[in-house]
Amino acid sequence: MATEPRGSEGRFAYEGLDRVIHERARLSVLTSLVSNPKGLIFNDLKQLCSLTDGNLSRHLSVLEAENMVEITKGVEHNRPQTFCRITREGRERFLEYLSTLEQVVKDAARVSKDEHGAGLTRGLLPSKA
Amino acid sequence: MATEPRGSEGRFAYEGLDRVIHERARLSVLTSLVSNPKGLIFNDLKQLCSLTDGNLSRHLSVLEAENMVEITKGVEHNRPQTFCRITREGRERFLEYLSTLEQVVKDAARVSKDEHGAGLTRGLLPSKA
DNA sequence: GGGATCTACTTTGCAATGTAAAGTGAAAAA
């Protein structure tokens, strides 16, 4: 019976959850950018992440200040156009973050195998009827 | 040219990332509690999550207010003891959150495979299908 | 030409909130 196994201090602390990344909007942005390594223009990113202009602008600034994205301002069809691309550092930090996320998912999933299964695991696997 | 495929609005919005859960400390707490469905006492939780007293206290209040955890105050060995257990609602919300997390991981993983081959920074992928 | 409008962002202001530090109350030790 595992009331509190020793040596498990910080077992669920997840320090890899980088605060810069662990934020819905920025997680969206980064996933978009990692999925589009050639980069995206402001408006497409806005749509993909369902963000408002102001919101995206601010988060991009944060990510730029952290050297996680590279922002290029240009002009297309006589209109300003902001181009965003993830940097190498950004991708690296993001991937590290991701591996922690995977750990969270794994940790949580493990419960379905818990010893005293019945009442507890019910609903764990969303196989709703 | 189809820079961005239509019909992908909000593709990376991840609205399932419940704000109450999507917070490092609370994610830790909930994962701990979901992994220990019989419940945990304040101090063990504190250790597992590497949180300070005040921090844990506040986050537990938030989770309790949301009916995600059930808090029982008792006395053990002549000392107060706070016992925490995840509720059914808490587990359900957590699992929904988790499935979104898995989606994030999947979305991102799809690319980290592509990126395997060559240099990282330059755009080397043709637009994803 | 000039005012209105549209596009593409930026900036501002504020309410929410995560966190450290200080506080509380009761038991145990000295």
Added chain:
DNA sequence: TTTTTCACTTTACATTGCAAAGTAGATCCC
């Protein structure tokens, strides 16, 4: 009885996510 320890709670503040307002230039309309 005074001090210390334990087990939390409360407070205060600095941060920050977000929406609304603002800015700058191009285009339309007359």
